[in-house]
Amino acid sequence: MPTAFDIVIVGAGPAGAAAAISLARRGYAVALIDKEQFPREKLCGDFINPSNWPMLEQLGVARQMFTQDHEIVTAFRLTAVSGALAEAALPALNGSAVHGLGLRRYFFDQILLGQAQAAGVTALLGWRIKSLQRLADGWRVGYGDGDSVQELTARIVIGADGRNSWVAHHLGMARGASKRGGRIGFQLRRKYAPGLGGRVEIHLFPGGYAGLLGLGDGTINLCLAADRRRLGSQVGIDALMESSLPRNPHLKNILAGSEALGPVRSTYPVYFPPRRSVDDGVLLIGDAARVNEPVSGEGIYFALRSAAMAAEVIDGAFARGDFSARELSSSELRCRAEFRLRRGLNGAIRFLMYRPALLAPFIQLSGKRNRLLESLVHVVCRPEAAI
Ligand SMILES: Cc1cc2nc3c(=O)[nH]c(=O)nc-3n(C[C@H](O)[C@H](O)[C@H](O)COP(=O)(O)OP(=O)(O)OC[C@H]3O[C@@H](n4cnc5c(N)ncnc54)[C@H](O)[C@@H]3O)c2cc1C
Structure with missing residues (x-):
């Protein structure tokens, strides 16, 4: 198995798998690490909001979803x-x-992961991320099970490891997102x-x-x-x-x-408010970056959308050879602008629901x-x- 990648993604939920598909299709070498073996159950309302269809079509999974x-x-x-x-x-x-x-997440996430593997992504399943070390030209990533640790390198790390993101906590990016x-x-x-x-x-x-x-x-x-x-x-x-x-x-x-x-x-x-989602050589996407009130069934939408934006920004970063927080921050700015209306509405609904x-x-x-x-x-x- 290769140990040098362009991008390592931690978390193979909708955000991680969608980013992996988009980046692999652009020709990047992508490793996708998840602590679970798939298919696996996931806490969710299992509602695939119609807002997702164009993105699911683009990812090439829409038809498969009807086979379950x-x-x-x-x-x-x-x-x-x-x-x-x-x-x-x-x-x-x-x-x-x-x-x-x-549609149960058991099926949905497996379909997305299968599509990522078909696009050439290396999936490392059943392994937990253990360490992240900055190198002059990227990252050394340790992952493993129990005491065994294996290593790989990458230029960019994507934290798609969900609401309790190990990546966000480990890199000090979770501050400010209080348990509100x-x-x-x-x-x-x-x-x-x-x-x-x-x-x-x-x-x-x-x-x-x-x-x-x-x-x-x-x-x-x-x-x-x-x-x-x-x-x-x-x-x-x-x-x-x-x-x-x-x-x-x-x-x-x-x-x-x-x-x-x-x-x-x-x-x-x-629910918790958005975290700082970029740093030098690293981006957070999906729930790792922001969690909305689930009442509107939009979590998967935010995950897929932030993944697509991150993939575009990373493509630009490779083209310019610049992986700085400044270069990557356009991903955060685009998410903020694109999600403003939905997040505002979600906040109003959250206020009323209780x-x-x-x-x-x-x-x-x-x-x-x-x-x-x-x-x-x-x-x-x-x-x-x-x-
Ligand atoms: C009660 C509730 C109901 C919801 N209902 C809906 C709904 O009906 N529709 C909807 O669209 N959204 C819903 N959501 C939101 C939705 O579940 C999330 O927004 C969505 O799962 C986010 O996807 P993600 O890929 O960012 O993270 P996740 O789906 O959480 O995936 C993260 C992945 O990272 C892996 N991981 C975590 N830590 C590590 C680690 N240390 N090392 C390696 N891997 C790791 C996990 O195993 C997991 O596979 C609901 C949320 C809640 C709380």
Whole structure:
């Protein structure tokens, strides 16, 4: 196996795999390291937002995604503890309806990784990054399992290792991204034969919200985000499932008609603000750089988009032979400019999701004039042209 690469990417989730595909297609030697063997399960709502389609087409994976169990999603439903309910169709583009997908990350991430390998990427799976050492002309990267450490070199390192990014922490780039918000997330699957009729659903409960999505195999994905400060000792998954969630009558029905399946995954915090994402010879992309409130199902979008921008900027850096933070910073600036509207909207939605008293009149109103909700859904779900 070669040990000298142009680029080493840490993390083979959507951000890392997408960056690997784009860079390998441009002719670079790319190594992709992940601590997990694939396919692997991943905490996520499993919603493929329609905003992703042009990028998924460009990456060459869109068709493969339909070969696995999936659910076509054409509508969004929002409900309140009072039982009020609002619905909106996903947007139409050039006269035709677009749809999202319920697809397990187990499948999605494996498809992206397979495409990266087909593009010539060297995938080093089941290995954790252990060390990063600056050299005069790049990096020496140590990776391994237990005490065994192997090494490779690269000009550029991409940190795509998710919200708890080892790369960001190790290089002092995680400062400033405080554990803001105090919200905890959970994810589990349940058997639910009736299905959700092609809807992605958000149900408010006191202290948080639950997202539901069909996966096309008789199961649904249930994700929760709950405010630890408001729920006090009730924040554990059992207390939430027994006392908080059933306060919403829609959730109560679905929970009563479904059955637990597999383990519960948790994450903390649910949201944190952007980190500094470039330094000399290094870039952070995807969740390693920024984490939004998951309610809008845009995490994969931000991951794929930031990967595409990073690949373009890295290509320019190689062309000029300049790998300085200054050269790479155009990636951060482009992300900031491109994501401004979506991040602003996500912040507003985040504010409302934990204040059901403010959101309830909106749901009531949307129920009657659902144009309001539809406009919001259209901004969040409109397909964005690939870069
Ligand atoms: C509750 C919840 C629900 C969500 N629902 C949705 C949704 O429905 N739709 C959506 O689009 N987004 C959703 N998101 C967000 C989405 O999951 C993330 O934004 C997305 O996974 C980010 O992709 P990534 O590639 O940046 O990171 P990740 O998917 O986290 O991938 C990081 C990879 O790095 C690897 N790694 C980590 N540390 C190391 C290390 N030290 N060495 C080697 N490898 C390492 C991991 O094994 C992993 O494979 C949700 C998030 C939460 C919290």
